[in-house]
Amino acid sequence: MSDTVDDELWSAVGDPTRRRMLDLMLAEGGGTATTLSERLPVTRQAVAKHLQLLERVGLVHSAASGRERRFRVDEGQLARAVEQLSSVTAAWDARLQRIKRIAEAIQRGQEN
Amino acid sequence: MSDTVDDELWSAVGDPTRRRMLDLMLAEGGGTATTLSERLPVTRQAVAKHLQLLERVGLVHSAASGRERRFRVDEGQLARAVEQLSSVTAAWDARLQRIKRIAEAIQRGQEN
DNA sequence: CCCTATGTGCAACCATCGGTTGCGCATAGG
DNA sequence: CCTATGCGCAACCGATGGTTGCACATAGGG
Numbered sequence: 001m002s003d004t005v006d007d008e009l010w011s012a013v014g015d016p017t018r019r020r021m022l023d024l025m026l027a028e029g030g031g032t033a034t035t036l037s038e039r040l041p042v043t044r045q046a047v048a049k050h051l052q053l054l055e056r057v058g059l060v061h062s063a064a065s066g067r068e069r070r071f072r073v074d075e076g077q078l079a080r081a082v083e084q085l086s087s088v089t090a091a092w093d094a095r096l097q098r099i100k101r102i103a104e105a106i107q108r109g110q111e112n
Numbered sequence: 113m114s115d116t117v118d119d120e121l122w123s124a125v126g127d128p129t130r131r132r133m134l135d136l137m138l139a140e141g142g143g144t145a146t147t148l149s150e151r152l153p154v155t156r157q158a159v160a161k162h163l164q165l166l167e168r169v170g171l172v173h174s175a176a177s178g179r180e181r182r183f184r185v186d187e188g189q190l191a192r193a194v195e196q197l198s199s200v201t202a203a204w205d206a207r208l209q210r211i212k213r214i215a216e217a218i219q220r221g222q223e224n
Numbered sequence: 225c226c227c228t229a230t231g232t233g234c235a236a237c238c239a240t241c242g243g244t245t246g247c248g249c250a251t252a253g254g
Numbered sequence: 255c256c257t258a259t260g261c262g263c264a265a266c267c268g269a270t271g272g273t274t275g276c277a278c279a280t281a282g283g284g
Contacts, residue, residue: 007128014126015271016119019200026207034231046272048233053270067231067280075208082204088131089197095138096191129242146260158243160262165241179251179260 005088009081012057017042018050022073025060030072117200121193124169129154130162134185137172142184 012018017040024039025031033051037044051071054060059078062071124130129152136151137143145163149156163183166172171190174183 005128010128011126014123016117016122017271022204026204026211032231042271043273044231045233045274049271064232069232075211078204079208082201082208085197086201086205089194089201092134092190092194093198095135096187096194099138099187127242144260154242155244156261157245157263161242176261181261 005084008057009059009077009084010088012054012059013081013085015050017046018054021047021050021054022059022078025071025073026078030070032068032070117196120169121171121189121196122200124166124171125193125197127162129158130166133159133162133166134171134190137183137185138190142182144180144182 021036024036033044033048037047060071060073062069133148136148145156145160149159167174172183172185174181
């Protein structure tokens with residue numbers, strides 16, 4: 001029932017800015033702090049901090065080339081995160097539907 | 113593509129303590145700051161703050177009776193939150209699968 | 225070869241958040 | 255009436271998401 005969820009992964013994906021960053025990197029096959037910040041409403045430094053966190057939890061990897069540092073999404077790890085999200089939503093969905101069924105049964109006059 | 117998501121709802125549900133609180137209230141049909149905190153590893157005051165936030169975003173409602181304040185989950189609003197979670201996971205899932213298909217195509221030697 | 229433009233990294237600072245402790249107040253009930 | 259209990263408020267603390275400012279390294283045209 002309760003969360004078999006890796007809170008680190010969940011909260012990494014929980015931030016809206018990080019979600020948009022992952023989205024951008026997926027769409028363009030990667031990015032740098034500078035290029036990402038150009039498409040986001042936050043500064044390069046904020047993006048850099050997020051990239052650091054994302055790398056810490058393994059959702060992205062980076063490689064320095066020249067004076068640039070390119071980041072790439074680790075699709076496997078993101079897939080695992082998505083899987084966890086969906087398992088939590090599924091659990092709640094089930095519980096909500098159970099409650100709905102009970103409510104309907106009560107309304108029909110036959111409690112269990 | 114990008115998040116048609118209500119960030120307030122998402123981040124309300126993003127906190128692990130709040131998830132457990134919602135879970136408990138769903139299971140027991142409601143609760144107070146005190147009763148919830150007895151089953152959680154945090155203080156009553158921490159729970160009270162979370163309840164305040166949850167009420168602000170409409171995921172719970174409260175009613176004072178005597179010296180108690182009972183909270184109840186708004187199932188409709190929670191259902192909406194769950195729906196948004198699942199729409200985001202679905203979007204990412206689709207994108208990851210698309211990338212996987214492309215990768216396989218390239219490996220087979222036939223790019224598009 | 226130098227000088228400038230560009231991309232990074234590091235540090236200080238701020239507000240918010242999740243958490244704590246401590247206190248005062250209101251009410252339920254022997 | 256007096257005590258136990260539930261609640262609310264305030265101060266404080268560490269982490270986090272954000273900012274500004276600065277120093278440093280490298281790419282590349284004069």
